[in-house]
Amino acid sequence: MAHYSASDVAKNMVASFQAHRKPISNLKLQKLLYYAQAWYLAFYNEPLFTGKIEAWVHGPVVREVFRTYKKYEWKPITEQVSKVALAKVQQHLDEVIRVYGKFDAVDLERMTHQEAPWRDARGALAPDEPSNRVITHEAMKKFYTARLNG
Numbered sequence: 001m002a003h004y005s006a007s008d009v010a011k012n013m014v015a016s017f018q019a020h021r022k023p024i025s026n027l028k029l030q031k032l033l034y035y036a037q038a039w040y041l042a043f044y045n046e047p048l049f050t051g052k053i054e055a056w057v058h059g060p061v062v063r064e065v066f067r068t069y070k071k072y073e074w075k076p077i078t079e080q081v082s083k084v085a086l087a088k089v090q091q092h093l094d095e096v097i098r099v100y101g102k103f104d105a106v107d108l109e110r111m112t113h114q115e116a117p118w119r120d121a122r123g124a125l126a127p128d129e130p131s132n133r134v135i136t137h138e139a140m141k142k143f144y145t146a147r148l149n150g
Contacts, residue, residue, distance in 0.1 A: 004086055006033060006051035006062045009093065010069075014081040016097055023076035026069040027058060031108035034060035034135070036096045038117070040089070041137055042144035048089060053135045055121035057128055059112040060135055074105075116143050 013032050017024035024032075033053070040048035053060045069077050086093065100108065112118045117139040125131055 003089060004049045004084075006049040006065050007068065008084040008086060009033060009036060009049045009089075010062070010065045011081050012083050012086055012090065012093055013097065014069075014077055015083040016094070017101070018081060022101070025074055025076055025105050026066060026072055027074060028105035028108060029069065029077070030061045030066060031059055031105065031112055032096060032100055033062050033065060034112060034140075035100050035108075036093055037137075038140040038144045039096060040092060041141040042148050043092070045141070047137055048092070053140075055118050055131050055133045055135050057130060059109045060118055063132075 010029055010033060013029060013036075014024055033049075037048050037053060040046070051062050051064055053062055072078070103111070117135045120139055121133045121135040122131055123133070125133075
C-alpha cells in the first residue's frame with residue numbers, strides 16, 4: 001500500500017533542489033518521480049506513492065503533479081516549496097536525487113525512453129503520439145528488480 005501522495009513526494013524533491021540552489025523543471029521532476037517509484041517498488045515490493053504514472057511522449061508523467069507545475073513549462077520551478085514530513089522515505093528520495101539528479105531533463109527523458117516499462121506501455125504508438133497509457137507497478141517492479149539482481 002502506498003504511503004504518500006505523489007504531490008507530497010514531488011514537493012520534497014522540488015524543495016531538495018531549491019535548498020541546494022539547483023534548478024528543477026517539471027520535466028525533470030516527472031522523471032525523478034518515476035525513478036523514485038520504480039526503485040521503491042524494486043526495493044520494498046510496494047508503491048511509494050499513490051497516483052498513476054502515464055507514458056507520455058516525453059517520458060513518464062504523474063498527471064496530477066504535472067498540472068501543479070505546468071505553468072513553468074520547460075523552465076525551472078521557481079515557486080518556493082516546503083518539504084512535507086516523509087521521514088520514512090526521505091532517505092530513498094535523497095538517494096534517487098543523488099543518483100539521477102545530476103542528469104538534465106533531456107538526459108532523463110532519453111534514459112526512460114530506453115527502458116522497457118515506458119516503451120512497453122506505449123506499445124506501437126508513434127513517438128509523437130499522445131498517450132495516457134499507464135506504466136504499471138508490475139512492469140516497473142519487474143524491470144528494476146531485474147536490474148537490482150544484476
